């Protein structure tokens with residue numbers, strides 16, 4: 001799957017819905033045993049959740065948007081397929097969550113590309129299931145420090161921390177992703193799938209059990225004037241940085 005929503009593959013409601021439907025179709029296709037996720041937008045894997053979806057909208061919209069974020073994660077993290085992220089650009093916040101939700105992450109070895117859960121930098125808090133997914137990849141201590149600081153790790157540091165599994169030259173990224181996919185697909189699906197479920201079930205079940213509460217929390221949090229102000233200021237900062 002190639003993300004192609006210029007300029008920065010931000011995860012809008014429409015993008016998330018299309019991504020989830022795409023994953024569902026592949027999941028239901030018995031001929032498809034694995035998916036490599038990458039980007040067709042140069043230098044950007046995904047800029048994370050579309051901030052404009054969380055600014056100045058109705059309570060109903062926030063609820064619909066958050067449900068779509070949850071749905072995407074439940075499908076990807078809970079997928080029976082082998083999932084490989086070929087991270088060919090920067091990948092903050094929700095973009096990082098997509099990579100973390102895959103079975104294996106390969107990143108282009110460009111130190112200008114960074115990845116991480118930087119929510120704290122926006123004055124917002126990564127929800128528990130973003131945190132759980134992060135902890136399951138890098139461990140508690142690294143996740144704790146990185147989340148509190150809202151760190152975006154340049155590719156070499158991301159590899160050192162175990163946030164990505166390996167770095168390769170950008171031109172070799174897809175070749176490497178295909179080789180990793182072949183290695184994972186060489187195992188019988190049944191054993192691999194049951195093992196994956198065993199490793200991820202507790203974290204998935206936690207969101208399923210608290211899904212409506214999580215939506216309510218998001219709506220309450222994002223509707224606060226202080227949070228709206230932080231998000232607006234962050235968007236302005238992005239625009240100023242550009243000019």
Ligand SMILES: CCCC/C=C/CC(=O)SCCNC(=O)CCNC(=O)[C@H](O)C(C)(C)COP(=O)(O)OP(=O)(O)OC[C@H]1O[C@@H](n2cnc3c(N)ncnc32)[C@H](O)[C@@H]1OP(=O)(O)O
Nearest residue numbers: 007010047048049050051052090092093094124125238242
């Ligand atoms: C409340 C509960 C928890 C909610 C959880 C949220 C998780 C999230 O995912 S929040 C989103 C976090 N994302 C970011 O912090 C990334 C912000 N973007 C960037 O750092 C940079 O844009 C980039 C490194 C991804 C790319 O840099 P580049 O110089 O190539 O492009 P820009 O000129 O900065 O951006 C182009 C264009 O796109 C707009 N934009 C960028 N990111 C977002 C975004 N996440 N949502 C909406 N719009 C975004 C940016 O403002 C520019 O717009 P204009 O062309 O109109 O100026």
